[in-house]
Every structure is written in C-alpha cells, then in structure tokens.
Amino acid sequence: MLTAPGGQLVGRQREREMLGRLLGAAHDGDGGVLVVHGEPGVGKTALLDWTVQEGRQLRVLRIVGVEGEMELPFAALQQLCSPILDLSESLPNTQRDALSVAFGLSAGQAPNPFLVGLAALGLLSEASQERPLLCVVDDWQWLDRASASALAFIARRLLAARIALVFVAR
Numbered sequence: 001m002l003t004a005p006g007g008q009l010v011g012r013q014r015e016r017e018m019l020g021r022l023l024g025a026a027h028d029g030d031g032g033v034l035v036v037h038g039e040p041g042v043g044k045t046a047l048l049d050w051t052v053q054e055g056r057q058l059r060v061l062r063i064v065g066v067e068g069e070m071e072l073p074f075a076a077l078q079q080l081c082s083p084i085l086d087l088s089e090s091l092p093n094t095q096r097d098a099l100s101v102a103f104g105l106s107a108g109q110a111p112n113p114f115l116v117g118l119a120a121l122g123l124l125s126e127a128s129q130e131r132p133l134l135c136v137v138d139d140w141q142w143l144d145r146a147s148a149s150a151l152a153f154i155a156r157r158l159l160a161a162r163i164a165l166v167f168v169a170r
Contacts, residue, residue: 031158065142
C-alpha cells in the first residue's frame, strides 16, 4: 500500500470498499464492526487514518491500545468514552454507578463487567443519536482485558445502532 503525494491512499481497494460500506451503514442507522488485522508495518494504521478521513461526517472516537496500560482495568474504555461521558446522566442509575466506579470517578466495589458493558453501550448509543458514531481502536492487542471484553460485548450488540466500530490488531 502506498500513499501518494498529498496524502492520498493508493491500493487496498477491497479494504477501503468494506470500510466505506461500514461507514455508510452506520450513517443509515445500521451499526457494524470490522476487524483489520495483519503484521506490523503492512498499513493497518494508514487504513484507519483513511477511514477517519472518510468518516468525517460521523462523530469520531479514536483510541490506541498502550502496552503499559494493559494491567489497568477499563483504561482503554475510559479513554474511548471520556469525550462523551457527559451523556452518562441518561443511563440507568446502576449502569451509571458501575461506569463511574470503573472509570475511577467514584469509590465502590469492583463493578459488574456486564453493567459496565451495558453502560458503555448505552453511552455510545446515546452519542450516536445526535450524529452517527465511528469508534476506531488501534493496537487492540495492547488493550487491558476488561476494556477488550467490554468492547467485544458492545460489538456484538450494534446492529440497530448508528455506530461503526473498527478494531485494528496484529
């Protein structure tokens, strides 16, 4: 895969078509998930950059997994949700409380992972009401286990949401 002068992505037509369909579906109200995987250096992040540029009419939430944060439960999920956390007021109390504890915003016992997943799904769904949402997660392999589980939970429940979710992993 090459980048032409001016930053234009060259090649990977099939992958760009698939990503474009995902963006279009989210815009039309049908959520979906794509996983892009491959060896380091093959252009996965360039495809993500292209996807973000193509999806500029959607609200974009983008995170990158960090190896040093793999032992911090919900660190990646907190990073993804922090720009829309103000929407948590619309969540049921139990979900809002679980998310608040998971993100270290309030004290409490370790939250139920199911409630955290539901809360994050509710938060993303609420954000997508105003404008379709594109969530991109680069370096999935470096996500903490709790965030990876919550995002997988969310990914399986996006069919009726205006959310496109793209994971990139080695």
